[in-house]
Amino acid sequence: MKKMSMMLFTTFFCSSLLLSACTKDTAAPAAPSTAKESATASNVAPVGQFPIVKDKITLKVAIKGSSLVEDMKTNGYTKWLEEKTNVHVDWTILDEKSSKEQLNLLLAGGSLPDVIMNLDVSPEQQMIYGEQGVFVSLTDLIEKYGENTKKIFSEMPEAKSAVTAPGNKIYTLPYINDCFHCSLDFKMYVYKPWLDKLGLKEPTTLDEFYNMLKAFKEKDPNGNGKADEIALIGGAGSTATKSQVDVFLMNSFIYDDGFKRMTVNNGKVDVAYNKPEWKEGLKYLNKLYKDGLLDRQSFTIDKAGLKTIAENPDIAIGGAIPAHSPSDITIVEGKSGRWLDYQPIAPLKGPNGVQKATWLAYDKVSNGKGQFIITNANKNQEATMRWADAMYTFEAALYSNFGVEGSSWEKAKPGDLGRDGAPASYRLLIPYGRVQNENWAQYGLNYRTDKDYYAGQAVLKLPDKEKMYYDITKKNYDPYKPKLEEIVPPIFFSPAESQQLADLDKTINDFVVSNIALFTTGDQDIDKGWDNYIATLEKMNLKKYIEIYQKALDAKNVKK
Template sequence: MRKKLYMMLAVPMCASLILSACTKDQAAPAAGTTTAPKESATASNVTPVGQFPVVKDKITLKVAIRGSSLVEDMKTNGYTKWLENKTNVHVDWTILDEKSYQEQLNLLLAGGNLPDVLMNLDVSPEQQMIYGEQGTFVSFTDLIEKYGDNTKKIFAEMPEAKSAVTAPGNKIYTLPYINDCFHCSLDYKMYVYKPWLDKLGLKEPTTLDEFYNMLKAFKEKDPNGNGKADEIALIGGTAKGVSKSDIDVFLMNSFIYDDGNKRMIVNNGKVDVAYNKPEWKEGLKYLNKLYKDGLLDRQSFTIDKEGLKKIAENPDIAIGGAIPAHSPSDITIVEGKSGRWLEYQPIAPLKGPNGVQKTTWLAYDKIANGKGQFIMTNANKNPEATMRWADAMYTFEASLYSNFGVEGSAWEKAKPGDLGRDGNPASYRLLIPYGRVQNENWAQYGLNYRTDKDYYAGQAVLKLPDKEKMYYDITKKNYDPYKPKIDEIIPPLFFSPADSQQLAELDKTINDYVKTSIARFVTGDLDIEKEWTNYVATLDKMNLKKYLEIYQKALDGKNVKK
C-alpha cells in the first residue's frame, strides 16, 4: 500500500508564495551548516566510487516524490527493484498528490518532519536559497566533487546545467534533471490541417498576410466539403499555468520575441520585457483583426487542451484549420484511427511586416529551468550514500529503466543494422510505447540524463512513420533556423530572500495583468488605440521598473560568477 501525504488543514500562504515569510522568524543556523560535513558517521559504509552496490550494508532512505497517474506502485515498481538491487539502497516512499504536491511540500517544509530526499517536487530557486541558508537543505557541492563521477561528467558536457543549479556562494542544493529533447525546446508550433491546404490549392503560408488569407479561405470556402459553415479557421487554448496553445506566442514572434511565459528578453545584457513595446501593440492589433473578422475563434481564451483535442479529432469530418500546440499529441490521438495526427503539420514561423521571423526557444527547459528535482534535507544521515545513489540514476541504462521499464520487456539493446532517428547506429529498441499505466518505470521521474543524441536520436526506427523522428525532422527544418541567440534569453536565476519576497508579489501582479490584457485587447474588450497608453502607464504604476531591476541584479550576479 503506498503511503500518501494528505492535506489535513489549509495552509495560509505568504505573499511571496515561497514560504519565506512563514519561516523568517526561525533562527538562522550557524555558519557552515548548509554543507554536508567532510565525512558523516555513515561514510565508512559507502563503497569506492565506480563500484556497486554503493553501500556495503543496506540502508533505507525516506523519499518524498510527486505521484504519477502512469505508475501503479512505486514500492513494487520494476525500476525501483532494479535500482535497489544495483545500489543496495531501499526507499521508504511518501507519495504526494500529483496535482497538489506543491501545497503538500509546503506542509512538509513548515512541519519540520522532513524526509531524507525531496524528489521531482519543482522546488523553486527562491525556496532553495531560503531553506539552504537556514540549513534545511544540504549543499551537494563537496559531495559531487568526491562521489559524483556521473554528475561531474554532465557538468563538463553541459556547463549550463551546473550554472543553472549553482546558487550564490557556490552552493548546489539540487542535482540537475536533464531532458535534452530537441523538438521540446522549440515548443510553440502552429499546426495546420494540410488536407485543407491541398484541397484549396494553397501553399503553406510564409508571411502574416498569407496566413490571414489562408484562414479566410478556411472560413469561407468550405474545405471540409459538407456544405456547412462549421469550419474553425484558427483556435488557441489556455491552461492554469503555461499553455503551449496560447494564441499570442507563435504570431507575436512575427513582431517581437515572445518567450511564452514572462515575455522577457535580454538586449545586450540588459533585461527588458516585450509587452510594453510598440511591436507588441502591433502584434495585438493583428490578433484583434483576426478576431474581429471571425477567423480567430471566440473560445481561444477559455478552451483547454482536451477541448482542442475534441475539435481536432471531431468525428467523421474535420472542422479545425490551425491550432497552436506543442506536438500532435496535444491536439490529436497519436496513431489513432482518424489519422489526424499525421494530417496536422506545423508550419514555419511567419515573416512579419518588419522582417521579424522568430520562434520561441526554451533553451533551459532541458534542465528544468533550475527547479529542484533532487534535494537532500538535514534529516539525511547518509549524505555520501545518497550522492552515490543519485549519481547512479544518470547512467544511460538507468535512464532506459526509469523511462521505459525492464530490459527485455520494455526495451532491448539495438541489433546490428538498426539505425536511430539521426541515421546513425541505434543504441536501443523500444518494445512498448511510453504513456501507458504500468509498473515497470517511474514515468520520467527520478533523476535523468536524457541527451538528444543517445536517448532520442539513439532509439531504433523500427517502423514508419516514427513519431519522434517526425517531430525531430520538422523541428530541425521549420523551427531551428529561427531561434534567438542564447544570450537573448533569461537563464535560470537565483534571487536573495529579500528580493524573492518582493519579486513574487510583482511577478504575479504584473504577469496576471499582462495575460488578462492580451485577452481583452484581442477580443476588443479594450480598444487598442484608446487604451494602450493607459495600459503602459498601469504597468509602470505596478513598479515594472523595480521588477526589471531585481532581474537585472540577479543576471549581473550570474554573469560575474561566470
C-alpha cells in the first residue's frame, strides 16, 4: 500500500511539472537569462510616479483564498491599489485547504495566470519551472523597476539571500514579516481561569503538565457538573500548522521545527524523527492519549474547529490548545474575553533537561518560498514588477493588513506611543482577525518590520494585543530558542536535485506526520512498530534526502 501511494504521488507530480524533466517528449524552452523589455514597457510610468501605467491593464492573478476575506474583487485594499496603480486584477481564487494541489493542476493545464501569489511555491519548484522558462527571472526587472525591493535588499540582505537561486536568478519576491512574536509562535495556550479555580500553578515540566491536564479532565473546572472538558486538543491541516500537538511537547525531548523537522549540528544536516528521543516523545503523546487527556480530533480538526472549541458559547470547554496566537483560537477583543483567558506557558522541561522553543528564524522572509512569481504568460512584466514593488510601502502594508484609512486605521496623533514607549506612527481602529472586506488578511506582498510596523502601532488602552504578544514571547519563549547555526537556512538546489527532492520531501514528511498520529493514538504500537518505521524511512531514501540538503548547505556556506 505504501509503495502504491508513492507511485501515485510520483505520477501526479510528474504530470504537474509542466515542461519539466518528467516530460521527456516535449522540448523545454530555454530560460531567458535576462528579462528583455516587452512591447508594453512604453505604457509604464517612470519609477516613483503613479499611476504606474498610463492605460489601464488587467493582470490574471492566482492566489490562495482566505476565510477572513469576503471578496477579493470588491475588497477595500484591492480598490485602493487599483486606483493608485491603474492595474486591474482578474482573480483566480484557489481553495485555502487544497491550494497546492490546485496550483499543480493549474500549472499542468497550460493556461497560466500572469502572477502566482501567496501560494508558497517551494525553492525546488522555483528552480524546476525557472530553468524551463515558465517562471520569469526577476533579477533585471528588480534592478530597473524595483525601487522599494532594492531598498529592502539593502536593509535586509538575508531577504535577498533567501530568494536568490544559483546563477543570480530571482524567481520570487520576498514576503517580509519581521514579527518577533511570530518567530516563536508554536506556543501552548492554557485556559488560566481553570488553573486559578483548581489552585494550580503554570506547569514547568512534562509531569506537571500531565497532572494539570488530568485535573482539567477530572475535576470539573467549568463547574457545570458534566464531563465535557477537553483537556488538550491540537489541530491539523494547512490552516492549523501552528497548532500541531506534537511540536510544543516534542521540544521537551528533541528539537522539532514543526515543518521538515531538520536541524544542523556542527555544520551537519540531520533530522529529529529517527532518533531515540523522538520515540520517547511519541510515548509521552501516547500516554496523554491513552489516559483520555489528548483529544482524538487533534489529527483532523482545522483552525476554525479549534476556535469553535475555545469560543464555546456560555461555558469554557477547552483547557490547553497549541496555537500561534490568541487570534488563531479566539476572537480578539471579543465578547467572551477568552483572548485574555488563554495564556501561553513556557516550554516544558523534559526528562533529560531538554527545554526548547521552536524558532522560525527565517520565517520573516517566508523561508525562501515563492510568494510572488511572474509567469511567461505575462505580457506586462515591467508593469507587474512596479505593481508588486508598490505593495512594499508602509501605507500599502496598513491597507493590506488592516484596511481602509479612517475606517480600520488612522495616522497617530500627538502623544501616541508604541509598545516600547517611542512615538507611534499609526492607530489601529478595528482588531485584526475578523471576517471583513477591507484588507487582504496579510496576503499580497508585505514589508512589515518589527520596529516600524509592530512597535509603531499606538497603545491606546491596556491590555494591548501587540504589547501583550511581544511581552509574553520575550518572557516565556525567547530564552529557550536554539542557536541560529542550528537552523537550516533557506536553500536552493540544482534542477536535478530539485527533481529528486520533489518526490523525497513530500513522501518522507507525509510519512512522518501520519506516523505521529498512528503512534500517538496507539493505532500502531510504538515499541513493536518502531524498527519497521525506521526501516521504511531508510527505504524511502532518507540518507539521500539528507545528503542533498548537506551538499546545498555546504555550497551556500562556501559562498558566504
